[in-house]
Amino acid sequence: xxxxxxxxxxxxxxxxxxxxxxxxxxxxxxxxxxxxxxxxxxxxxxxxxxxxxxxxxxxxxxxxxxxxxxxxxxxxxxxxxxxxxxxxxxxxxxxxxxxxxxxxxxxxxxxxxxxxxxxxxxxxxxxxxxxxxxxxxxxxxxxxxxxxxxxxxxxxxxxxxxxxxxxxxxxxxxxxxxxxxxxxxxxxxxxxxxxxxxxxxxxxxxxxxxxxxxxxxxxxxxxxxxxxxxxxxxxxxx
Amino acid sequence: xxxxxxxxxxxxxxxxxxxxxxxxxxxxxxxxxxxxxxxxxxxxxxxxxxxxxxxxxxxxxxxxxxxxxxxxxxxxxxxxxxxxxxxxxxxxxxxxxxxxxxxxxxxxxxxxxxxxxxxxxxxxxxxxxxxxxxxxxxxxxxxxxxxxxxxxxxxxxxxxxxxxxxxxxxxxxxxxxxxxxxxxxxxxxxxxxxxxxxxxxxxxxxxxxxxxxxxxxxxxxxxxxxxxxxxxxxxxxxxxxxxxxx
Amino acid sequence: xxxxxxxxxxxxxxxxxxxxxxxxxxxxxxxxxxxxxxxxxxxxxxxxxxxxxxxxxxxxxxxxxxxxxx
Numbered sequence: 001x002x003x004x005x006x007x008x009x010x011x012x013x014x015x016x017x018x019x020x021x022x023x024x025x026x027x028x029x030x031x032x033x034x035x036x037x038x039x040x041x042x043x044x045x046x047x048x049x050x051x052x053x054x055x056x057x058x059x060x061x062x063x064x065x066x067x068x069x070x071x072x073x074x075x076x077x078x079x080x081x082x083x084x085x086x087x088x089x090x091x092x093x094x095x096x097x098x099x100x101x102x103x104x105x106x107x108x109x110x111x112x113x114x115x116x117x118x119x120x121x122x123x124x125x126x127x128x129x130x131x132x133x134x135x136x137x138x139x140x141x142x143x144x145x146x147x148x149x150x151x152x153x154x155x156x157x158x159x160x161x162x163x164x165x166x167x168x169x170x171x172x173x174x175x176x177x178x179x180x181x182x183x184x185x186x187x188x189x190x191x192x193x194x195x196x197x198x199x200x201x202x203x204x205x206x207x208x209x210x211x212x213x214x215x216x217x218x219x220x221x222x223x224x225x226x227x228x229x230x231x232x233x234x235x236x237x238x
Numbered sequence: 239x240x241x242x243x244x245x246x247x248x249x250x251x252x253x254x255x256x257x258x259x260x261x262x263x264x265x266x267x268x269x270x271x272x273x274x275x276x277x278x279x280x281x282x283x284x285x286x287x288x289x290x291x292x293x294x295x296x297x298x299x300x301x302x303x304x305x306x307x308x309x310x311x312x313x314x315x316x317x318x319x320x321x322x323x324x325x326x327x328x329x330x331x332x333x334x335x336x337x338x339x340x341x342x343x344x345x346x347x348x349x350x351x352x353x354x355x356x357x358x359x360x361x362x363x364x365x366x367x368x369x370x371x372x373x374x375x376x377x378x379x380x381x382x383x384x385x386x387x388x389x390x391x392x393x394x395x396x397x398x399x400x401x402x403x404x405x406x407x408x409x410x411x412x413x414x415x416x417x418x419x420x421x422x423x424x425x426x427x428x429x430x431x432x433x434x435x436x437x438x439x440x441x442x443x444x445x446x447x448x449x450x451x452x453x454x455x456x457x458x459x460x461x462x463x464x465x466x467x468x469x470x471x472x473x474x475x476x477x478x479x480x481x482x483x484x
Numbered sequence: 485x486x487x488x489x490x491x492x493x494x495x496x497x498x499x500x501x502x503x504x505x506x507x508x509x510x511x512x513x514x515x516x517x518x519x520x521x522x523x524x525x526x527x528x529x530x531x532x533x534x535x536x537x538x539x540x541x542x543x544x545x546x547x548x549x550x551x552x553x554x
Contacts, residue, residue, distance in 0.1 A: 163399075168383075168386070170387075171387070174386075177383065177386055180375065181383060183375070185403070191417070191418045195418070230399050234399065279503075279507070283486050291496075293499075293503050301510065344509060344510050457517055460521045461524070463525070467528040471528075477536055480536060481536060
């Protein structure tokens with residue numbers, strides 16, 4: 001009895017760190033093996049940005065005005081595109097069920113998955129955005145902020161989007177539904193993300209925008225994992 | 239207290255008690271909306287700035303209030319359903335969503351129509367209208383998600399989670415849209431400004447708001463009863479009941 | 485009374501199309517949802533009665549007892 005108690009007290013503590021690290025490593029490795037899945041959102045991002053000058057006008061002055069919004073919306077859509085596969089493969093091969101049965105709290109385990117998603121989607125998008133900004137003749141002086149706001153913002157997008165992905169993972173055609181669920185929730189991040197870039201262009205104070213983006217991320221970090229875990233339980237048991 | 243909660247769990251008890259409550263709310267809704275309409279349309283004085291077009295306020299504001307309140311009620315029902323597993327709460331949440339979407343649509347439609355005489359255009363990216371539009375999409379999401387699951391129970395729980403996530407986001411969306419609006423269009427003329435309204439103007443508005451709320455309660459009671467008949471159709475008491483109804 | 489004549493009332497000071505269309509849409513949706521709820525109720529009760537009659541005709545007492553347990 002005493003032995004069992006000691007086990008119960010000590011094991012999960014060590015186990016959690018190990019499990020988190022293992023999930024992180026596993027997901028990273030899996031995604032690195034399927035490189036096209038990592039590349040697709042980036043190619044999509046570049047493609048959509050290419051379409052805008054064709055659709056609007058190649059006029060540099062006009063493009064410069066709309067560039068922050070275009071870059072943000074395109075990055076947001078690219079993140080959305082990648083969400084469907086966030087839990088799909090693990091759902092289909094039964095790994096998610098194993099995660100559910102594991103002694104570690106599911107809410108923390110999904111954080112590892114979301115972190116990998118951001119590392120391989122949000123972060124590359126943020127790093128790539130300045131390159132596309134050049135093609136849209138985004139004025140100098142806002143490139144750093146563009147990357148920073150996207151890096152901060154896409155972390156929130158990954159977290160919020162993961163709720164939608166978890167809710168629709170059990171559905172055969174969840175893709176369109178996923179965008180319907182997630183896009184309205186993306187509005188605040190989009191507003192403050194583009195706001196930051198525009199403030200940089202106008203030479204306004206930036207700190208407030210970035211602080212709010214950070215606050216949104218902190219809120220999402222606190223609340224989203226529980227919602228993701230609850231949603232995954234529904235999708236798997238349902 | 240426990241006994242009361244246990245009673246609440248029972249669809250049969252709810253079915254009986256709602257039958258008694260329902261008529262009061264229907265009478266209140268009809269009376270309030272009729273008096274409010276006649277008063278607002280015919281007797282309230284015209285606005286000195288907007289003329290008679292301001293009378294749209296008597297449907298726009300109640301619908302907008304209700305659009306937000308219904309989402310909050312839906313989320314509260316979702317919490318009750320998820321925490322205490324009270325099925326009635328989920329049935330109520332299920333029937334609230336379409337009404338909420340309808341109210342959001344009324345608010346959007348009347349706002350757009352109001353825009354023509356005041357702004358000279360059908361649509362403006364006004365903070366209020368924009369957040370209403372996003373609210374409409376949130377309602378669509380909840381309704382679509384509930385319908386997407388093959389099993390009713392999964393659909394109920396998924397829609398509950400989404401309603402809770404949505405209700406946390408609504409204030410954030412609202413404030414961010416307001417902030418965005420002040421950034422892009424400083425100091426435009428807002429339709430429902432906080433000017434002191436004379437009594438003859440706001441009294442009918444109050445009646446309309448109360449009437450709309452009564453309507454919401456009455457319709458929710460009525461449709462929750464339908465939902466009970468649908469979901470509990472295998473139960474003995476429902477079958478006995480159907481035998482008696484004509 | 486804010487209007488001098490009935491015609492004046494319907495004209496709404498030149499804002500008639502806006503005021504009346506907003507009101508019409510509201511009335512349509514409110515009344516529509518009431519009618520929908522009533523039709524829904526009648527249909528549900530009819531379905532219940534139909535099933536009851538069918539099961540009585542078949543006389544499947546065991547099945548009914550089974551259903552009661554759920």
